[in-house]
Amino acid sequence: MSILETRQFRWPDEAACERFAQALARCPQVSDLSIELEGGLGAGKTSLVRHLLRALGVQGRIKSPSYAVVEDYQPPALGGLPAHHFDFYRFNDPREWEDAGFRDVFAAPGLKLSEWPQKAAGMLPTPDLRLTLDVADDDSRDVCAEAHTPRGVALLTDLTQHLDAA
Template identity: 40%
Template sequence: MKIYSEILPDQDATVVMGCRLAKSLTSSTIIFLHGDLGAGKTTFSRGVIQGLGHNGNVKSPTYTLVEPYELSGLNAYHFDLYRLSEPEELEYMGFRDYLNDHAVCLIEWPEKGAGLLPKPDLVIELQYAEQQREVTFKAGTELGETILQRLKNEI
């Protein structure tokens, strides 16, 4: 499994890193986001969604479970499964309908959907590093490895 890490000094750097990742995405991608409350998962997702071309606000989907963003090229679906009681609730919300050839799915708290979620292309972990954050990318598929290579080459 390929791994890449970087220190993010502040919230702006977290958004920029999300934008950088977005520029490395060229096809449908499943991304799992792990981290404690307040670690920057939604901030990172905001960067990805803005990097894919969204110009408006990026809301946290904590209460709605999913926020869709229809963009030219790839659509983005931002999931927050924190409030999911059981994985089967994904079936009720029509989760499979979001998985298509033009979708980037950013999934916060994926462990809440264990057993029903597809294998992720990328697993992103955000951790506190004193006043900063550390982001770690792990490839879960060949597509994930390709994306990480593009991301590293951009530096």
């Protein structure tokens, strides 16, 4: 899987994660995008998803899909398209992805957010964007954003502009 563009970000605190999610929500590409989120336990993957879904207008409880594998939402800001939050942490075999029928979900329009994508390795389509979150010694987060598609490159450009304007 080739990387077309890479950008580095730093979140010194939770508020920076929230600002990043809000900037991401303002990018038009987000309505039909696949984003993979990598990082260890406690790196902030689910926090980012919650902030993003809130910024897209989701009300009520935003649950972690750790046990259900996927939680579905209808964010008002996506113009009728769905958002799917996947957590593949409990997968023991990547073929579980196929058995669960997720191929159709990933082929349809909408936002797909995947935590622990390596647990479904070889089954997931190429993501538009991969975000790798690393916890630094001072508890801040170093975020590496990799665009793997032209849509991901456009998103990174828009995202950077929104963050610079904030």
